[in-house]
Amino acid sequence: MGRLMTVATCSLNQWALDWQGNLERIKESIRQAKKAGATLRVGPELEICGYSCADHFLESDLYLHSWEMLAEILKDDELHGILLDVGMPVMHRNNRYNCRILIVDGKILLIRPKMFLANDGNYREYRWFIPWKRPTHVEEYYLPRMIEKIVGTQKVPIGDAIISTPDTCIGAETCEELWCPQSPHINMGLNGVEIFTNSSGSHHALRKLDIRLRLMAEATRKNGGVYLYANEQGCSGDRLYYDGSAMIVINGEVVAQGSQFSLNDVEVVTAVVDIEDVRAYRSSSSRGMQSLDAPPYQRIETAFNLSDPSDDFNPQLIPSKPQLIHTHKPEEEIALGPACYLWDYLRRSKAAGFFIPLSGGIDSCATAVIVFSMCREVMKAIGEGNQQVIADVQRIAGAYEKEGWLPATPQELCHNILHTCYMGMSAQSSAETRNRARDLAKEIGAYHTNLDIDTVYDAEKNLLTQATGFTPKFKVHGGTVSENLALQNIQARTRMVTSYYFAQMLPTVRKREGGGGLLVLGSANVDESLRGYLTKYDCSSADINPIGSISKTDLKAFVNWAMTNFQLDILKDFINATPTAELEPITTSYVQSDEADMGMTYAELSVFGKLRKENKLGPFGMFQRLLHDWKDMYSPREVADKVKRFHHYYAINRHKMTTLTPSYHAEGYSPDDNRFDLRPFLYPAFFESWSFRRIDEEVEKMERRAGGKEGAEA
Template sequence: LDASLGSETCEELFTPAAPHIQMALSGVEVISNGSGSHHQLRKLNTRMDLIRSATGKCGGVYMYANQRGCDGGRLYYDGCACIAVNGEIVAQGEQFAIQEVEVVIANVDLDAVVGFRGAFQSMAVQASAGDKYPMIHVPFRLCPNDDVSRIPYSPCDIRYHSPQEEIALGPASWLWDYLRRSGASGYLLPLSGGADSSSTAAIVGSMCQLATAAAVSGDEVAVADVRRIAQIDENDPLPCAKELAHLLFQTVYLGSENSSAATRSRSSALAAEIGASHLDVRIDTVVAAVVAFFRSVTQKTPKFRVDGGSNVENLALQNIQARIRMVLSFVLAQLMPWVRGRSGFLLVLGSANVDEGLRGYMTKYDCSSADINPIGGISKGDLRSFLRWAADRLGYPTLAEVEEAPPTAELEPICDDYVQTDEEDMGMTYEELGVYGRLRKISRLGPVEMFKRLLHEWRDRASPTEIAAKVKSFFYYYSCNRHKMTTLTPSYHAENYSPEDNRFDLRPFLYNVRWPFQFRKIDQLAGAAD
């Protein structure tokens, strides 16, 4: 017998009784895994630990291959094929790239596997006591005879990307794959100058950098895709990243009387740094027309809260602006290629983060309603870290100014004694939202158990009564806004606590917002703790 080869499939690597264990006990030296493992922030560490562990205890060669590219939906498969020998990685492919195929090779010494397994007696005892896998004998030699010119590969350091790099590369690769397969001629983004839309713009800029780098390196598929999507003649030179962005990325600042000069300036500056074709649009005439229509129907005129209006009027006037921006975005996406003398259509990008989706801090059918959303599975905290990183590493310095500015929707009038901010509107911080999301989605905690957990974790930052109020506030808004999850824009999957109903959360979207039993129990526990 020259050598033996076995295989396990995809998620079997992650299971408690993984097939590779019994294969190794049956004497299989080489185990392969043809996987379809999707990207998720910080997931590669877990994957590589499991691959190393697969041969670290039992010895052997583990060949791991993974898909790469968009699956036609919300997932991006991030490649990173690798080969491990006796618990050490000897070869590793790229994790993110727009190329669909990459071949990873390594010379390995199967005698080293035999020696590794023979070093401890307990493995032989378990192997003799267990059932053996059935073998199929094939007339083929895997190993050359005494070929000393083939030097086995030495262990190498595993290459990991930081979370900021993952945000720059994963969603960017997904966007490019989506664009080239969809038949669209580019993307349109309502660019407000805030953290979320600016992060989305930077990711599109990263996409253009990846695509042009691959084309310049000679990748024939990338060259053909760039020319087709950007509508460049065969004899014209390939564009640089900024030139490509100008051809396929349209940004628009949809300002109103409530918008600030600072956000308008940041929007324009960032678009210029990326190379996008940019529009600066005022929507006040359209807003006024909608308000005038309502007045003609009801003979009543809603007012903002600062002008003496009720909360209902104040919220309605904000929602009018938000929804008009969605309508205008789709109008521009359909007609701007025609305006610029180009064929095709643009896909509208959304830019609501995962925490806002979880809380429901968005207007239904506003600019969060789009064709796809590259940041819908990314937390606000990770996005802010990404902005600081991307300002330098991607070459978009305006992102540093964006990160320093307080998040605001700019839907209410700015006054000397009042400036609208997201966290004040929500009644909770983005940091707290991230905690709630992980406890609700990943740990699967309801109101009472979440309160019990936070009673210990937050004991140095708030009293039991304050923690109880925070938990009840979250669950109130979480439940009364669950209906919004049914219409969330398809988003890049980057976190396990994505609230999107269509794939990652099968909970009901109708709850009793009062949570009578649970909130009463929380009050009892908080009273006892006080």
């Protein structure tokens, strides 16, 4: 007869330093797992303190409070009768480790430190922790006195060991260890580990879940085994959204999958597994031969059974079957990821709602539609009876209404949460953009205001004339490039100041009970930021930017998707509109165009961004690559000109990246200076650089060769 056992993993919406909130979510996940009959529960990485504590990991308080929270778990009899895999930081011999704590019935079986740390892109784990660089090594850990009193022992094992029960063997991995070439689960599996746990703090990025799913499947496809993946879900306190997707995989097949985007604070995923399936899967002689050469692990033994020790047949316990994996299209990811992130940010910041300077262009349009998508997700959660969401809605949006109020539609909720404003200039702003902004706000239900900033702009512009006697002019009126930019920048920065003024006062204007201001949302996309096509401290400067790491190409695809799926016909007008900043006067022969101003298309900017960051190419390497990729579109000299133009503008605008509004992270080539993309912000002049000289030399060689061929053919 097979050994049937129910196992559970989970996604938790943890928050950095939210000690009591994090503890309650952990406890609730254990209660739900037990209710489902599970005998093993796995939680996310560093779930007790929250993954995003950053430099707080260097504070001794954090380790003390982590042990205090763990003590509450150990003492709670309601949480006994299940093997627990809980994440927290541990200090051992004056070193800080990212650890898993394996617990059963109020006793600590093992402290398992992370062996391979995440230290690229968004992650800086080496700044706070050191890896356990001793495979299969185990030593003794002296417990804090408060824990010693609870568990009745002074020491527990710490190190790279595995848990042996009467019916199976369990090994723990942590996040990055799954992504490494030589993952611990390989040798663990060869040593007889049948159940692997992986506890993660893995962030959402567009198209990333596919990679994660393949890694989980491959972890057991060759070696066999049960793989339980747990992850945080939600905004933990920084730019990242942790996208859940708790998973259970058996022998390379997914048998249970949790949601990637959700407003639930606790989501538990369970499956019934037959451990005999793993043993049958591992019957090949080649695997058996390799297992003889694998390094031995110390086994920490426990009498706790994951299966029913009586071996009685239970007709209600049916092994979970493989299921189709569900992934979202990138357009859906944009609709859901930033939306769930914004809800967490709003409810945890205690703000009264959002404010968006709505320009009538596709970027601010996409930002507003993301907030509308958030309102749709909130309405779904209300319909499902999510009490936390209901309480948050009544506190935030219900402040305008009678006690006990709940919205009936996403538009009704949006009207109380989202505030938009069109800030025009009589000479620069068109009726088309003004009307598009108004009509979009109406369709999604936003509270909309419409004004012109001419008087403020004129007052600021006239200061220079009063002080110096000089009156600057736009380019179309005969002004210089410097004059033209200065006059554009006055408008852009005026909009930023106006945005914060309105965000602070609109709740008061609307007589909102309890006060509180609005969060200003920025709407500069990743390509504009990369090129530096924005004014420093303009209306792209905000509290948070939902689209700051999303390309123009993906944003247009998202808006097109939302037009149908959200039934917003007005979005067709935004898709067909020419992108323009509307910062220069409109004449009969001239209308400002973003791509003309930038000297490159948004599609080209995406290519430059990916080659620079993801492919790690400098100017010369990028030129060589694009000679091949663009050979059917551009001549070598045209390729060279485009590459040099991009790097020139990237360099001279690099200082702007240091002040970018914190953005939701969604794309691998984000230029976010604060954590993800660390570069100098004072560059030598690229047009005088060695790399540009090398590009010019190669172009001249190619043109000479091409000229020689043409002469020979003639």
